[in-house]
Amino acid sequence: MKQARQFPRVIVTKKAARALKGGHLWVYAGEVMRLEPAADGRLAVDGDVVDVLEENGTWQGAGLFSPASTLQVRIVSRNANDRFDDAFWRRRLRWSWEHRKTTMGRRLLPGAEPDTNCCRIVFSEADGLPGLVVDRYEDVLVTQVGTVGMERLRPVIYPLLLDVLADDGVRIRGIFERNDAPSRAKEGLGAYKGWYEGIPGIAGGASAAAGAHVLAHENGIAYDIDLENSQKTGFFLDQKYNRRAVRQIADGRRVLDCFCHVGPFGLNALAGGASYVRFVDASQTALDLARQNARRNGWLEDGRDANKNVGFTCANVLEYLPRMMGDPTLPSAEGGPFDLIVLDPPAFTKSRRTIRHAARGYREVNEAALRLLPRGGYLATCSCSHFMTRDGLAQAVAEAAHGAQVQLKQVEERQQAPDHPILWGMPETHYLDFFVFQVV
Missing domain, CATH: 3.30.750.80 (RNA methyltransferase domain (HRMD) like)
Structure with a gap:
């Protein structure tokens, strides 16, 4: 280090030091051996910048201190010359x-x-x-x-x-x-x-x-975004280019947009020339916004809840798709038969403990969609949990195809948009995987 350090110090285990050397940026509470004051005797308090050192004195970086959290230090710099001004x-x-x-x-x-x-x-x-x-x-x-x-x-x-x-x-x-x-x-x-x-x-x-x-615009489509009450920050920006991938294959197709939220995948399909889109979501509030967005962009006439191009269904997709399989009249009543299905579910797992249960959920929902699609139809499917890795999702989809007795031809494999960058060494930053397949 080229400058005198004025920060309190956090001494960490060898395991933590190895992770930090590999590019990870978190120090867990169980990896903190002890806290030491700064040179002037000042102890670290909530939110302070602290130096992180291995027990042998090797400096591993400087980070923000969160004593109440299980993640006690988050590294912000590995440059000893940085001044946090x-x-x-x-x-x-x-x-x-x-x-x-x-x-x-x-x-x-x-x-x-x-x-x-x-x-x-x-x-x-x-x-x-x-x-x-x-x-x-x-x-x-x-x-x-x-x-x-x-x-x-x-x-x-x-x-x-x-x-x-x-x-x-x-x-x-x-x-x-x-x-x-x-x-x-x-x-x-x-x-x-x-x-x-x-x-x-x-x-x-x-x-x-x-x-x-x-009123915001993405891919040339206008959305009325409720900043206060919508999920996250109001919209899921990470799927921007994945929506374009759906747009590119939608021309002339009848589309089932599952877990549609406020409608961006389905609206992109309409922009790509889809002949019909059925929007499905368990949230009536989200579905109402999807309807408003369809109307705002000219795909729904004023004063009507549906027309020949669009329809809306408030339903739990995990129950809706099996009903569609069990009732041969329902797909037609919902605007089908569909030859492009989009699955954009919420994260089925938010911890490692529930990965097996989540994998079953991904397998079942993808198998139901594949059973509804004809040969030559397309499936766009994804996972938005970093605990469900790319390989885990791929395995779940492969098992779904086996269960549906179909073969899949991969069209595209994608991830989150580059405004949600993946930092190597921090697997937690890679959380979205997206596939497009044709059923053959």
């Missing part, structure tokens, strides 16, 4: 924004908005800002803060991010905070949501008066 955080935010501009800035569809108009600007550990997620929806930012360190840094990070965007001519009218995730309790943090009031002239009264909705 405004310039450091501005640099991190600039790198994050430049990454989105580079990987997404020139991918826009003809006649559509730039892909950076709606994208994830900050993806936590993958961008060197652990515990912080920032999504952009046109002129509004939606943030999620999940760690005590980032909670303390909000008044620093938010203005810096606005400055970084303003340097590129991007003007933001408000920051809406969705700090209501249950996981915050593990950090000793309370839950809340609302417009951030800490920056004069930004958010606050004007944005609050306009409500917590924003």
Whole structure:
């Protein structure tokens, strides 16, 4: 190390040091051997920057300290010369924004908005800002803060991010905070949501008066996004390019969009020339928004709940698909027979303990879809849990094909969009796998 260190120290086990050397960024509570004060005698408190050292004195990096959490340290730097001042955080935010501009800035569809108009600007550990997620929806930012360190840094990070965007001519009218995730309790943090009031002239009264909705565009399709009540930050931006993959094979097909949420896969299918789309979701609220979005984009006439191109069904997909198999009249009544089925389920597992149960769920829902598809039909299917690995999902789909007595021809294998970057050494950042198959 080339500079005197003024930070409290966390001494970790050899196991933790090996993981950190391999690129992982977390130190678990069970891997902390002891805490030591800074040179001036100061002890670490919630959210402090701390040095992480192996017992032999080898420096492994500096991170944010979360004593109430099972993840006690999240590494933010492996450069001993870094100073954690405004310039450091501005640099991190600039790198994050430049990454989105580079990987997404020139991918826009003809006649559509730039892909950076709606994208994830900050993806936590993958961008060197652990515990912080920032999504952009046109002129509004939606943030999620999940760690005590980032909670303390909000008044620093938010203005810096606005400055970084303003340097590129991007003007933001408000920051809406969705700090209501249950996981915050593990950090000793309370839950809340609302417009951030800490920056004069930004958010606050004007944005609050306009409500917590924003009209956003993705792949040339307009969405009314409820920032306050929708899941996560309001929309699932990670599937942006996977939706385009569905659009590319939808022409002339009858599509069943399962777990449709507010309709983005089905609407992309319609944009690609699908002759019919049936939207299915267990949430009536989400389905109502899907209906509004179909109407907003001209695929549903005013005053009608359905027409010859679209239909909506509020149902649990895990029950709906078996009913479709058991009743030969139901597919036709629902707008089928379908020759393209999209499965975009919520995470079936959020822990390693339930992987086996989740694998059975993925197998069963994919087998039901495959039994409904004709030869030559297409299946788009995915998993959004890092615990269900790519190979685990592939095995579940292969077993589903065996059970349905069909063979699959792979069309595409995809992952999350590049605004949700995968950081090698941190498998937790790779959580979305997406396949497109043809039934042969």
